Amino acid sequence: MTLVLAWNNVRTNRMGFAASFAAVVLAVMLVGGSGLVVVGAATRAELNGIMGLLVLSAVVSGFVSIFVVAGILSLHVLRQRRTWALLRSVGMTPRQVSRLITAEALVVAVLANVAGCVLAVPYAALMAAFMQMTGLAPGGVPVKVTTGPFIVALVVGLAVTLLAARVAARKAVGVGPLEVLRDSAVQRRLLPWPRAVAGGAALAGGAVLLWLVPQVKLKSAAPTALGATMVLCVGASALGPVAVRGMGWLLGAVAARLDPGAGMLARSSLVAQPRRAMSAASPVMLTVALACTFLFAVETTDAAAGVTRTGPSVWVAPMLVGSAVVYTVISVLNSTAMTMAERAGEIRLLRTVGTKPQQLARAVCWETLIVTCAGTLLGTGIAAASLAMLGKAETGELRFAYSLPQYAGLVLICTLSGLAGGLAATRRARHGALLPD
Amino acid sequence: MVDHAVLLEEVTRTYGKGATEVAALRRVSIGFPRGSFTAVMGPSGSGKSTLLQCASGLDRPDSGAVRIAGQDITRFGENELAVLRRDQVGVIFQAFNLVPSLTAWQNVILPSSLARRRPDPSRVRELLHRVGLAGREGHRPAQLSGGQQQRVAIARALLGRPEVLFADEPTGALDRRTGHEVLALLREAVDAFGQTVVMVTHDPEAAAQADRVLLLTDGRIVEVLDRPSADQIGMRLGGRR
Numbered sequence A: 001m002t003l004v005l006a007w008n009n010v011r012t013n014r015m016g017f018a019a020s021f022a023a024v025v026l027a028v029m030l031v032g033g034s035g036l037v038v039v040g041a042a043t044r045a046e047l048n049g050i051m052g053l054l055v056l057s058a059v060v061s062g063f064v065s066i067f068v069v070a071g072i073l074s075l076h077v078l079r080q081r082r083t084w085a086l087l088r089s090v091g092m093t094p095r096q097v098s099r100l101i102t103a104e105a106l107v108v109a110v111l112a113n114v115a116g117c118v119l120a121v122p123y124a125a126l127m128a129a130f131m132q133m134t135g136l137a138p139g140g141v142p143v144k145v146t147t148g149p150f151i152v153a154l155v156v157g158l159a160v161t162l163l164a165a166r167v168a169a170r171k172a173v174g175v176g177p178l179e180v181l182r183d184s185a186v187q188r189r190l191l192p193w194p195r196a197v198a199g200g201a202a203l204a205g206g207a208v209l210l211w212l213v214p215q216v217k218l219k220s221a222a223p224t225a226l227g228a229t230m231v232l233c234v235g236a237s238a239l240g241p242v243a244v245r246g247m248g249w250l251l252g253a254v255a256a257r258l259d260p261g262a263g264m265l266a267r268s269s270l271v272a273q274p275r276r277a278m279s280a281a282s283p284v285m286l287t288v289a290l291a292c293t294f295l296f297a298v299e300t301t302d303a304a305a306g307v308t309r310t311g312p313s314v315w316v317a318p319m320l321v322g323s324a325v326v327y328t329v330i331s332v333l334n335s336t337a338m339t340m341a342e343r344a345g346e347i348r349l350l351r352t353v354g355t356k357p358q359q360l361a362r363a364v365c366w367e368t369l370i371v372t373c374a375g376t377l378l379g380t381g382i383a384a385a386s387l388a389m390l391g392k393a394e395t396g397e398l399r400f401a402y403s404l405p406q407y408a409g410l411v412l413i414c415t416l417s418g419l420a421g422g423l424a425a426t427r428r429a430r431h432g433a434l435l436p437d
Numbered sequence B: 001m002v003d004h005a006v007l008l009e010e011v012t013r014t015y016g017k018g019a020t021e022v023a024a025l026r027r028v029s030i031g032f033p034r035g036s037f038t039a040v041m042g043p044s045g046s047g048k049s050t051l052l053q054c055a056s057g058l059d060r061p062d063s064g065a066v067r068i069a070g071q072d073i074t075r076f077g078e079n080e081l082a083v084l085r086r087d088q089v090g091v092i093f094q095a096f097n098l099v100p101s102l103t104a105w106q107n108v109i110l111p112s113s114l115a116r117r118r119p120d121p122s123r124v125r126e127l128l129h130r131v132g133l134a135g136r137e138g139h140r141p142a143q144l145s146g147g148q149q150q151r152v153a154i155a156r157a158l159l160g161r162p163e164v165l166f167a168d169e170p171t172g173a174l175d176r177r178t179g180h181e182v183l184a185l186l187r188e189a190v191d192a193f194g195q196t197v198v199m200v201t202h203d204p205e206a207a208a209q210a211d212r213v214l215l216l217t218d219g220r221i222v223e224v225l226d227r228p229s230a231d232q233i234g235m236r237l238g239g240r241r
Ligand SMILES: Nc1ncnc2c1ncn2[C@@H]1O[C@H](COP(=O)(O)OP(=O)(O)OP(=O)(O)O)[C@@H](O)[C@H]1O
Pocket: A436, A437, B015, B016, B022, B023, B024, B042, B043, B044, B045, B046, B047, B048, B049, B050, B051
């Protein structure tokens, strides 16, 4: 019976499964591949100098993977809360529901891990080729297939998937079936205590790391700043719903002024469901915070040391953080699509009371823009704090070097992929038959 | 010639294909005169909801024409349909009527907001009061009972005084007293404002409020009763079961 249910769930939730699957595959590929490069580089004495950078970029990849996989999975599980509630109302125990969710996650995790490990090898080879081209490792990096990185990637991949599924399952069955069926999201606390405490602790930890940046040895300043960014991201995404609700309210009011009908719809949905909005905003925040910290930390360090990069070596830092950024950008698309797909029924209803397709498209765009904007603001704030402290460590002043085109490019890419995800996911509801078959 | 607010000509609607094919409407032709109140009755699965959906432009029939104010709406594009729904047609469904993120009040004024009109607040208040929702204006759908949600949708459909009102079992989830109030509102729409109402119902007493009752079976209109009493309707339905 559980198997039948699980299979039917997969079939009716293809999109959620595809998104979770893709997220885990890419995560394992990223972690495994970076691991292979680091292990390969460790065999060459002449690569000692860049080892630090390589490890740092591997750590960034790992962090991003965990963050994104956990986010997507919990979104996927919570999105089906109606199904879970229905199952419980016909007599499934919370334990059984929780087992069902875990079993599904396990299947996804195993399949995706295998695929990710296979892809890790060509990915590592590609990275090595890039490193040779940009002059980071002129002699090349020997990529040999060793078991170490795979084991790490597998363990991390499986553990994160299962853990995220368990946490989401607990959340899903923690609410009574009736509350869910009546969709009482409005009545739930915006910030439950555990979440508030975890978020507060992470923010405090981030603040301590920030304070440490100018205190530690100069060599460790940049890694510490990056660590501060990561910890602050965790805190901000825990406390995010509050911030997003505030920003949604403010920016939504502007949108409602510019475009009364569509803007009003966007604002009310953001204010009513800030947690949903935060799941879409948090990959944007992550992308902006991490990429800016990494890129501009290298730039700040270079500037302090009087180094100017020319030719292919300009691309060293962007390349090292590039795959992590591509990954988070994909997850921006992924999560926007998932949060918007949930709204198909609502969009059809809006059409039946006379909302024009154009107006609906604009409402989706406004909402996505506001969410991206909120994510960008949070991410920029975090990166600026870390970079300012790094600047203090390097030059004694709270200043840092940055490149406006790179920053603008990042924000633009996030915005575009958010818009693409939102519009694509709602296309059928906006244009298809009004009564779904 | 009668002035029809809505006119269906040979409307056919078939769901599915091949072995699972279901003919929900078979060449149905019927007119709804302006300023009339029609009840649609028939066994479950006989095509009542489908008739309403096709007549209101929510669904496109496979063949045939649906004329509202003389225009064939089966040829309308999405934008024209949107304007039609916003201004001329009001619909009340069996379920899922409200936008979850909007309050009761916001849901009621939604069509006007979309058309950038500002409805008279006292009329909104009066409507909500009459459907028994005074004091609930600021509540979201999740904080309302099923029947209350449906009444918000009824207030929304009535606010714009559309030419035609389609209601799918509007009193199905209501107690007798609120049900009566809703029927009185629909009757008033017809008598005082000359609107046209088409209502699906299973309740002979509710149908007795109408000027005319259509009996549907297997996607066909099998009988039309003029101003029948509840007893007459009950007997007809009983005879068909
Ligand atoms: N989306 C659909 N796909 C396939 N068949 C459908 C669909 N909607 C309705 N049907 C079929 O069309 C027929 C008419 O359905 P309809 O919903 O119009 O019935 P109804 O008279 O409103 O019934 P009820 O009183 O139970 O609401 C039924 O046999 C139903 O099974």
